[in-house]
Amino acid sequence: MKLKTSFFKPVTLKKDILRFAPIWAVYLVAMYLVLFEMGSYGDYDRYARNMLPDLVKAFGIVNLGYATLIAASLFGDLYNTKLCYSLHAMPYRRESWLMTHLLSGFLFSFVPNLVACALMMVRLEAYWFLGLYWLLATTLQFIFFYGVAAVSAMLTGNRF
Numbered sequence: 001m002k003l004k005t006s007f008f009k010p011v012t013l014k015k016d017i018l019r020f021a022p023i024w025a026v027y028l029v030a031m032y033l034v035l036f037e038m039g040s041y042g043d044y045d046r047y048a049r050n051m052l053p054d055l056v057k058a059f060g061i062v063n064l065g066y067a068t069l070i071a072a073s074l075f076g077d078l079y080n081t082k083l084c085y086s087l088h089a090m091p092y093r094r095e096s097w098l099m100t101h102l103l104s105g106f107l108f109s110f111v112p113n114l115v116a117c118a119l120m121m122v123r124l125e126a127y128w129f130l131g132l133y134w135l136l137a138t139t140l141q142f143i144f145f146y147g148v149a150a151v152s153a154m155l156t157g158n159r160f
Contacts, residue, residue, distance in 0.1 A: 008103065009096050016104035020073055024108060027066060031116040035123070048127040056137045063109070063141040070108050071149030074101045078153070102150060109142040 017024075034055070113135055121131035 009092055009100050012092070012097065012100040013104050013107075016074060016101065017107070020070075020104075020108070023069065023073060024112060027108075028112045028115065030062075031112055032119075035116060035119050045127075048124065048130055052130055052134065056134060059134075059138045060141050063138060064145050066109065067105075067142055067145035067149050070105045071146060071153050074105050075150065075153040079157075105146050105150070106143070109146070110139060113138050113142075 117131045117135040120134065121128040124130055
């Protein structure tokens, strides 16, 4: 027997990913620019000691802006009356909309960061494990900022 209550809709996830793909693309291009800058260093020991901790700190600011942009984009349909009514007239429950938007927002950061981490691990050679630390730090930063932005979007009732 099929379960009636589902908190995740794959069709909505696909819609979110395709609809906001340009945001992914801009973020991914920015990541490649950072990695290109990293490739200009010949001494990876110096880079691992000095630049990587600064890169984690800098991505705190990047994740703040990116999480705010993602939350405003994903939950922006709630602030347009016609879109909100049409979304809630569908047979999906509100919980499934929320959970799917939360998951897609997480994927908006995790997938490009995972690609950047893989490239970073290849370039760091002996210091490949620092790419995983960077991925962990940026993912935790994004989860915090995105969580605050999603709660704010639910509580404020307007985009800003």
